[in-house]
Amino acid sequence: DAEKQQNEALDTVPKKLPRGVVLGPDGKPCRSCTSFASWAAMTKRQPSNISSTTPPASAAASLSPPPNCPPDVDELGRSSWNLLHTITANYPVSPSPQQQHDARSFISSFSRLYPCWVCAEDFQQWMKDERNAPRVSSRQEFGRWMCEAHNEVNVKLGKESFNCDRWEERWRTGWKD
Numbered sequence: 462d463a464e465k466q467q468n469e470a471l472d473t474v475p476k477k478l479p480r481g482v483v484l485g486p487d488g489k490p491c492r493s494c495t496s497f498a499s500w501a502a503m504t505k506r507q508p509s510n511i512s513s514t515t516p517p518a519s520a521a522a523s524l525s526p527p528p529n530c531p532p533d534v535d536e537l538g539r540s541s542w543n544l545l546h547t548i549t550a551n552y553p554v555s556p557s558p559q560q561q562h563d564a565r566s567f568i569s570s571f572s573r574l575y576p577c578w579v580c581a582e583d584f585q586q587w588m589k590d591e592r593n594a595p596r597v598s599s600r601q602e603f604g605r606w607m608c609e610a611h612n613e614v615n616v617k618l619g620k621e622s623f624n625c626d627r628w629e630e631r632w633r634t635g636w637k638d
């Protein structure tokens with residue numbers, strides 16, 4: 462079956478892994494933790510969205526998993542941020558104690574179940590600092606907290622920080638200008 466074939470393929474992974482391939486707790490390459498570019502380099506498969514004349518640098522930059530395939534770390538991340546920010550955008554302006562409990566409990570479970578384990582560990586570590594504990598007492602607080610959490614990852618990955626004064630325009634109302 463498909464899972465058996467996948468496991469066999471992973472068992473024959475080259476001993477020297479290409480840069481960027483992250484292993485999972487089972488010692489096998491973790492797809493949800495690895496970019497598609499690194500994954501393709503490991504399996505030495507020519508990705509279908511890259512032509513043989515594409516220069517290697519731009520090839521790596523434009524590499525994304527083919528449709529209907531398991532997500533790589535970036536696609537999983539984008540989908541997850543879509544969900545997380547959209548949850549905050551639809552969170553009540555004045556949540557009940559039960560809704561606040563649900564929000565905390567969701568974030569806590571999410572941070573333990575997130576399939577990219579390196580991402581999950583860093584996220585949990587960041588939240589352990591009491592200054593970064595989830596703030597869920599209003600939509601504004603929760604939205605801003607999520608923006609700060611996302612910025613923490615942006616900074617770690619060398620990306621630009623997002624202006625958290627504008628989180629609601631990006632995720633709820635649409636841009637003002």
Ligand code: FAD
Nearest residue numbers: 534535538539541542579580584608609611612614623628
């Ligand atoms: P994304 O970062 O996915 O952002 C999507 C959109 O959100 C952007 O286009 C922008 O419009 C908006 N946005 C950006 N920043 C903010 C913000 N601060 N607030 C509100 N909106 C914003 N990847 C790794 O390689 N290593 C990791 O350790 C890692 N940890 C992660 C931890 C978590 C909890 C999550 C959910 C994802 C993690 N990722 C990690 C994935 C990573 O954050 C990105 O999703 C991925 O690199 C794709 O980035 P992107 O540039 O397409 O945009």
